[in-house]
Amino acid sequence: MIKLNIIAEPGRLARLHDDIREIYLSDARPWVVGYSGGKDSTTALQLIWTAIAALEPEKRTKPIYVISSDTLVETPVVSRYIDVSLERIAAAAAEQGMPIITHKVMPEVDRSFWVNMIGRGYPAPSRRFRWCTERLKIEPANDFIKSRVAEFGEVVMVLGVRSAESSTRAQVMSLHKIDGSKLSRHSSLLNAFVYAPIADFSTDEVWTFLLQNQSPWGSDNRDLVAMYRNAQSGECPLVVDTTTPSCGSSRFGCWVCTVVERDKAMEAMIDSGEEWLTPLLEYRDMLSGTQDPLKKHEFRDFRRKTGQVTFIKDTDRPIHGPYTLDFCRTLLRKLLETQVEVAKEAPVGEAPILIHEAELHEIRRLWRTERGDWPDTVPRLVREVLGRDLDWVAEDSVAFTADDGELLEAICGEHDVPTELVIKLLDIERASHGLKRRHAVHTRIEDAFRVEWRDLDTLVAERRDALSASADGTVMPIDSELPFED
Structure with a gap:
């Protein structure tokens, strides 16, 4: 009893x-x-x-x-x-x-979740x-x-x-x-x-x-x-500090949560008749799949968010950083497609908005100003998937285009110069265009040159040489194994 x-x-x-x-x-x-x-x-x-x-x-x-x-x-x-x-x-x-x-x-x-993940490239939470x-x-x-x-x-x-x-x-x-x-x-x-x-x-x-x-x-x-x-789950409480238990292993919470291995709550809801939630579970499982250590290189940059490369201690394996821009584009397209699919199957009046217009605007801004998205991908994806245009902010005349990017890539290839570095420098100049005071531009240029622009194969070969030298008794710096850094 x-x-x-x-x-x-x-x-x-x-x-x-x-x-x-x-x-x-x-x-x-x-x-x-x-x-x-x-x-x-x-x-x-x-x-x-x-x-x-x-x-x-x-x-x-x-x-x-x-x-x-x-x-x-x-x-x-x-x-x-x-x-x-x-x-x-x-x-x-x-x-x-x-x-x-x-x-x-x-x-x-x-x-917001999508601005951090899709906009900035934060990996799925763990x-x-x-x-x-x-x-x-x-x-x-x-x-x-x-x-x-x-x-x-x-x-x-x-x-x-x-x-x-x-x-x-x-x-x-x-x-x-x-x-x-x-x-x-x-x-x-x-x-x-x-x-x-x-x-x-x-x-x-x-x-x-x-x-x-x-x-x-x-x-x-x-x-x-x-x-x-x-x-078959427990609730996700209102979290007011770090001592409040977050969602944990059994939860009502975010449908994108990848902290748990399986979303048993969502699975149970689908099994009990809410089949229209299936596309959400599939998207969530796709995000969870990016945490596989053997597949991280497919989705994430080999550089940290700082632009530097850090190797796991005593190995030639880099600690991966944010999602690449290309994969973020894939995430956004799949998310918009999921929203369309769910809207078709959801009960009347219950179709959720998976990503809000304000988030799309902020993602576009981040991609254009910080990640070198010269093709201006967000409006195109919205148009292709949702079949409509938002009230996009018109950019000034010095904004670069996809054609500019193709031309720049060809020129950089001829002169063996990293295309990403030149894009970064041009974006810095564009951002400061027309400003009376440009005191911060030199700092931003210096920061751009501190980023590791060499390709991964070159860095791995250099790392292996360093490891060999260390094995022969030469002292080498030891990199600590750290998670993705904000």
């Missing part, structure tokens, strides 16, 4: 409601409730709602912000569920006179280089919290975190606990405090609560149960 201490114990739930009201009325600090749409955050929000609703209307004066994170690459089924839930929460709050304000936080365009969490989740949530701190002085974060999630989480929650208070200090944000009303709940107690207590904003918690059952 399941032992339900918190739910079954007489008066325990009532005392928890009393605690919530006491904390709410104790000061003027606004609350920010993290809502991911999963079972834990739903339980926490329902407890808060029910407790505060019991107060007299004149006492419900302190704002309660309910924020949800939209990484712009959320699993469409989950994203739709959260959107509908937020709409219901806002409508019910207005109808019931609750001081609840809903808000979605999302990354700035230049920090356990070793999980560059996505901070950019897509922590920063947007913290920016919202900081704005409320600036407005009110201090805030209280209400999170659906539980000690039972992991021993590490329990230790972190205990470490930041304030003596004599039910609040904890935020691990990184000054003037932000954390309240975890379901810290002592077990998983069984969470589900029991949801099935025994109706949603105050009109959702059916059985739909949540069904979504979990179909995905």
Whole structure:
């Protein structure tokens, strides 16, 4: 028999409601409730709602912000569920006179997943280089919290975190606990405090609560149960710092996630009838395939993001850097094709936008200004795949074209000069064209000449000679094995 201490114990739930009201009325600090749409955050929000609703209307004066994170690459089924839930929460709050304000936080365009991966060439996230969490989740949530701190002085974060999630989480929650208070200090944000009303709940107690207590904003918690059952997965919490458990091995989260070997949640959704998600899973699996150590050379530059080449210790194998521009072009074309395919198969009104227009504009800017994309590929791909044009920014008269690139390549070939180096130098000149002050141009030119422009075969041969010299007793520098660097 399941032992339900918190739910079954007489008066325990009532005392928890009393605690919530006491904390709410104790000061003027606004609350920010993290809502991911999963079972834990739903339980926490329902407890808060029910407790505060019991107060007299004149006492419900302190704002309660309910924020949800939209990484712009959320699993469409989950994203739709959260959107509908937020709409219901806002409508019910207005109808019931609750001081609840809903808000979605999302990354700035230049920090988005596609701008970083396709625009800058960041490789698919891995356990070793999980560059996505901070950019897509922590920063947007913290920016919202900081704005409320600036407005009110201090805030209280209400999170659906539980000690039972992991021993590490329990230790972190205990470490930041304030003596004599039910609040904890935020691990990184000054003037932000954390309240975890379901810290002592077990998983069984969470589900029991949801099935025994109706949603105050009109959702059916059985739909949540069904979504979990179909995905055979756990939720991806609102991440507010590096101590918050990210999606992990079982998750509702980003459909592009390659931190896990297999997206079991997406697979289960497809098996349960959501076949229209299949193109997303295929694209995600394609990204995961680029992490194969034996195939990295097919997708990634042999130079690091700094332009330098680093070899794995005592070998002639380079540590790969960003995705090449050619492969980024392939990624963008496949993504646009996936968006078209999903739109044809998705239920009416549920076709997701996989990449937004603002992201396409930013990718185009990065390719043109930083990666030597003289053919101006983005508008052409959009036109070919989507069959339409966006309101592209018109460039000045000194912009280079694909024909210019072909001519330059022929000339550089005749004189044995790296074409990429000349393209970089011309782009530096173009970027500074017309400026009255050009003090930074010399620094950028020097940086361009510091990049390793020789081909990989030449560098490998040089490396092998160095290794042979080292084996003969000659001292050589030792390169450390590092992941892709930002």
